[in-house]
Amino acid sequence: MNKNVKTFHGGIHPACDGKSLSNGVSVQRAPLLDKYRVVISENVGKPPKPVVEAGACVKKYQLIAAADGFVSANLHAPTSGRVTGIVEVPGAMGVPVQAIEIEADGADEAGELLPALDWRNCDVALLRKRVEEAGLVGMGGAAFPTHVKLSPPPEKKVDVLVLNGAECEPYLTADHRLMVEQPEAVLEGAAISARILGVTKIYIGVEINKADAIDALNAHAAEFGIEVVPLKVQYPQGSEKQLIFAITGRKVPAGGLPMDAGCVVQNVGTAAALADAVIRGIPLVERIVTVTGEVVAHPGNWLLKIGTPVIRVVEWAGGVTEEPGKLILGGPMMGFAQKSFDVTVTKNTSGILLLPRTVAVTYGSSPCIRCGRCVAGCPMNLVPCALGNAVEAERFDLAAQNHVMDCLECGSCAYVCPAHRPLVQHMRRAKAEIRKRKK
Numbered sequence: 001m002n003k004n005v006k007t008f009h010g011g012i013h014p015a016c017d018g019k020s021l022s023n024g025v026s027v028q029r030a031p032l033l034d035k036y037r038v039v040i041s042e043n044v045g046k047p048p049k050p051v052v053e054a055g056a057c058v059k060k061y062q063l064i065a066a067a068d069g070f071v072s073a074n075l076h077a078p079t080s081g082r083v084t085g086i087v088e089v090p091g092a093m094g095v096p097v098q099a100i101e102i103e104a105d106g107a108d109e110a111g112e113l114l115p116a117l118d119w120r121n122c123d124v125a126l127l128r129k130r131v132e133e134a135g136l137v138g139m140g141g142a143a144f145p146t147h148v149k150l151s152p153p154p155e156k157k158v159d160v161l162v163l164n165g166a167e168c169e170p171y172l173t174a175d176h177r178l179m180v181e182q183p184e185a186v187l188e189g190a191a192i193s194a195r196i197l198g199v200t201k202i203y204i205g206v207e208i209n210k211a212d213a214i215d216a217l218n219a220h221a222a223e224f225g226i227e228v229v230p231l232k233v234q235y236p237q238g239s240e241k242q243l244i245f246a247i248t249g250r251k252v253p254a255g256g257l258p259m260d261a262g263c264v265v266q267n268v269g270t271a272a273a274l275a276d277a278v279i280r281g282i283p284l285v286e287r288i289v290t291v292t293g294e295v296v297a298h299p300g301n302w303l304l305k306i307g308t309p310v311i312r313v314v315e316w317a318g319g320v321t322e323e324p325g326k327l328i329l330g331g332p333m334m335g336f337a338q339k340s341f342d343v344t345v346t347k348n349t350s351g352i353l354l355l356p357r358t359v360a361v362t363y364g365s366s367p368c369i370r371c372g373r374c375v376a377g378c379p380m381n382l383v384p385c386a387l388g389n390a391v392e393a394e395r396f397d398l399a400a401q402n403h404v405m406d407c408l409e410c411g412s413c414a415y416v417c418p419a420h421r422p423l424v425q426h427m428r429r430a431k432a433e434i435r436k437r438k439k
């Protein structure tokens with residue numbers, strides 16, 4: 001391996017990563033629909049409060065739900081039309097959630113945009129406020145409000161911004177296409193974020209299976225003072241702690257956050273959305289989503305409005321060639337399996353993945369054979385087999401002592417386990433029990 005290609009300890013490399021299905025397909029803009037359902041409680045933190053009532057006419061980009069507290073994020077109308085009310089829709093996490101339903105008028109008429117900001121010279125407080133106004137959240141994972149991430153407490157000395165362009169999840173190519181097609185937006189968004197944070201060292205980590213993205217970024221990186229770092233193709237390279245270690249050599253302490261290692265990590269999609277919000281005054285109402293899987297007729301990458309029903313996206317992709325075995329929002333490792341095609345696209349929907357029945361097989365588990373593969377594969381240096389034993393014996397105290405709370409739920413252990421033990425489910429259960437007992 002080229003010694004300039006960075007990585008971390010542990011992890012896996014899935015034999016088939018499915019990326020070739022869609023990594024060469026340019027982003028297509030979706031047709032306008034007659035109805036959108038914008039999920040209210042999509043971000044980490046408090047859900048925003050709706051500020052529109054049934055019957056209200058809205059313009060595209062108009063505020064429809066206002067952040068309720070600091071750790072909350074605004075929601076804006078993805079198109080112009082009439083609010084029909086607040087409806088219940090299937091949530092990505094398996095429980096029904098509330099959504100603001102908008103009947104589109106077909107005009108897609110934009111309301112007044114926020115004023116453009118001269119980000120190199122304007123007050124930093126204005127930039128931070130803009131990030132908040134635009135409803136930006138982390139688009140690569142848990143939808144954590146971006147203005148909170150860009151406001152570390154004064155006692156935390158952050159000196160590095162790391163942009164996450166790893167996109168290590170199999171099948172997903174949305175970030176890849178964004179970096180190839182809009183490298184300047186990604187880089188400028190990173191530079192603006194760095195100004196907000198007051199840091200000058202900016203890295204963007206990209207796995208080397210995206211050589212065209214690395215080239216596209218390198219063509220403009222110098223003008224923004226950003227270093228593009230090639231990373232080994234290794235899952236979970238895009239996990240914050242692994243990314244920070246691979247690029248800077250710094251370790252986030254157990255139970256700590258990236259800022260405890262002096263870093264803030266931001267997804268490339270979030271950076272591009274941030275550039276839009278600051279330079280063009282556009283709030284976050286759409287994102288790139290990979291629609292893929294062996295049973296999808298025409299896998300690709302789509303620019304979708306927030307609130308688009310998944311079923312319609314699958315239709316635009318030509319439908320399916322055979323009955324799918326599983327629908328997943330996100331990638332196969334950390335995504336969430338869905339029971340319904342009525343789920344809608346949210347700000348953190350990176351992929352719509354349809355796996356064939358032959359791949360989406362549920363294996364029966366058997367006892368541990370002590371092969372140690374899960375230990376070798378764990379990027380957090382945990383001992384998943386022992387943690388699994390503790391959970392099976394309901395010894396959550398033992399699981400806590402053995403650092404189960406540091407588990408990333410990355411699934412590497414379960415992926416390599418020849419006994420097909422449900423290790424990730426065990427880790428999730430242990431974490432939920434420990435949190436419950438702490439309350």
Ligand code: SF4
Nearest residue numbers: 378407408410411413
């Ligand atoms: S124990 Fe957690 S962090 Fe380690 S491999 Fe398993 S899921 Fe990933």
Ligand code: SF4
Nearest residue numbers: 368369371372374417
């Ligand atoms: S990989 Fe599975 S069988 Fe092997 S030690 Fe871990 S839990 Fe046991």
